[in-house]
Amino acid sequence: MEKHYTDSKVKGVSTGTTILAAIFDGGVVIGSDSRASMGGEYVSSKTINKVIQVHDRIFCCMAGSLADAQAVIKSAKSHLSFHSVQMESPPLVIAAASVLKELCYKNKDELQAGFLTAGWDSKKGAQVYVVSLGGMLISQQVTIGGSGSTYIYGYVDAKYKPNMTREECLQFATNALALAMGRDNVSGGVAHLVVITGKGVEHVVVPGDKLPRFHDE
Amino acid sequence: MLGEAEPQWLSEEVKTGTTIIAIEFNGGVVLGSDSRVSAGASVVNRVMNKLSPLHDKIYCALSGSAADAQTIAEMVNYQLDVHSMEIGEDPQVRSAATLVKNISYKYKEELSAHLIVAGWDRKDGGQVFATLNGLLTKQPFAVGGSGSSYVYGFVDAEYRKGMNKKECQQFVVNTLSLAMNRDGSSGGVAYLVTIDEHGTEEKVILGNDLPTFFDQ
Numbered sequence: 176m177e178k179h180y181t182d183s184k185v186k187g188v189s190t191g192t193t194i195l196a197a198i199f200d201g202g203v204v205i206g207s208d209s210r211a212s213m214g215g216e217y218v219s220s221k222t223i224n225k226v227i228q229v230h231d232r233i234f235c236c237m238a239g240s241l242a243d244a245q246a247v248i249k250s251a252k253s254h255l256s257f258h259s260v261q262m263e264s265p266p267l268v269i270a271a272a273s274v275l276k277e278l279c280y281k282n283k284d285e286l287q288a289g290f291l292t293a294g295w296d297s298k299k300g301a302q303v304y305v306v307s308l309g310g311m312l313i314s315q316q317v318t319i320g321g322s323g324s325t326y327i328y329g330y331v332d333a334k335y336k337p338n339m340t341r342e343e344c345l346q347f348a349t350n351a352l353a354l355a356m357g358r359d360n361v362s363g364g365v366a367h368l369v370v371i372t373g374k375g376v377e378h379v380v381v382p383g384d385k386l387p388r389f390h391d392e
Numbered sequence: 393m394l395g396e397a398e399p400q401w402l403s404e405e406v407k408t409g410t411t412i413i414a415i416e417f418n419g420g421v422v423l424g425s426d427s428r429v430s431a432g433a434s435v436v437n438r439v440m441n442k443l444s445p446l447h448d449k450i451y452c453a454l455s456g457s458a459a460d461a462q463t464i465a466e467m468v469n470y471q472l473d474v475h476s477m478e479i480g481e482d483p484q485v486r487s488a489a490t491l492v493k494n495i496s497y498k499y500k501e502e503l504s505a506h507l508i509v510a511g512w513d514r515k516d517g518g519q520v521f522a523t524l525n526g527l528l529t530k531q532p533f534a535v536g537g538s539g540s541s542y543v544y545g546f547v548d549a550e551y552r553k554g555m556n557k558k559e560c561q562q563f564v565v566n567t568l569s570l571a572m573n574r575d576g577s578s579g580g581v582a583y584l585v586t587i588d589e590h591g592t593e594e595k596v597i598l599g600n601d602l603p604t605f606f607d608q
């Protein structure tokens with residue numbers, strides 16, 4: 176029988192989370208659960224927000240060691256705001272992702288952090304980038320991460336369609352997070368979602384009792 | 393150099409790292425599995441049928457260590473034959489599942505296999521039992537094997553009570569296809585077995601006939 180270890184048991188790193196980002200027609204949704212746990216036995220926070228704003232229309236979700244991720248994001252935010260002043264225009268989403276990638280790649284021996292970056296810029300519209308643990312940067316239409324993501328690969332593959340409407344994409348993201356939280360004991364709480372379009376940014380919080388329920392609940 | 397080292401896969405345990413699923417509908421059950429058997433990074437059999445008959449209308453789906461799973465299935469096949477001769481009629485699905493559970497529980501430290509038992513009997517119709525680690529539970533559907541982690545979300549979302557035979561078969565094929573796309577230890581073709589009061593139907597769905605999804 177294949178044993179599955181949640182990432183938190185590997186190298187003492189805490190990845191207890193579910194994060195996701197998906198492009199729809201006109202924008203992008205990025206979201207996460209809200210549970211912070213210590214070793215899968217104690218929930219240290221039920222309402223932590225893992226979706227971090229790095230610029231007006233660019234948000235990040237972190238995976239891996241939370242400490243490493245926070246340090247990298249802090250450094251990335253200051254790089255980005257300086258870059259934006261130099262360029263005299265809002266940074267491109269790929270710029271934000273590249274800044275994160277440079278930090279992850281150059282310090283790959285010391286760091287254990289990965290990121291989902293989602294945002295909107297005037298050049299390419301809505302984009303999602305994944306920076307993985309070793310510092311690889313790729314662009315995808317939809318992507319998931321964290322320990323809870325294993326359980327929803329099948330759901331996301333089956334249900335994601337390119338060019339969905341904003342409502343369909345929000346429902347898809349909420350469902351995916353709810354399903355992952357239902358199966359992963361280190362993901363849970365509320366679903367934090369951020370919808371980013373050319374017109375602006377909207378935060379949607381779905382509390383536990385309003386999350387979609389499935390057949391066995 | 394002293395000589396050629398033997399290929400790595402000869403010294404790796406052979407596992408049916410796999411995806412298996414069984415689901416009950418009104419009047420029977422559908423079982424499904426992939427066909428990949430791996431030894432470490434090598435695929436040693438790409439067309440293995442992991443749906444093994446325990447009796448005419450009772451099948452089991454194998455996962456975990458290939459040798460352990462096959463042995464349990466053969467032992468229970470024999471025990472069920474004896475039992476059905478003793479009672480003079482076809483055995484109940486619960487009896488087959490209990491025999492599997494007894495072996496899995498008694499030898500749980502030595503064995504590493506998970507069998508899902510499903511079938512049809514006259515008393516209770518279609519039933520699915522999970523026997524993971526020596527427990528015995530009856531469930532409307534069960535998934536197992538390394539590929540099952542990736543499709544928990546999908547089956548939770550898509551399962552509805554009261555699906556008919558065709559819908560169940562489609563559900564099984566979709567689930568297998570999704571798992572095979574994501575799990576490195578699952579792949580090949582999909583085997584389906586449908587059991588109802590009229591008989592047992594075995595089907596193979598080749599790779600290019602499996603459903604595809606938006607990124608393929």
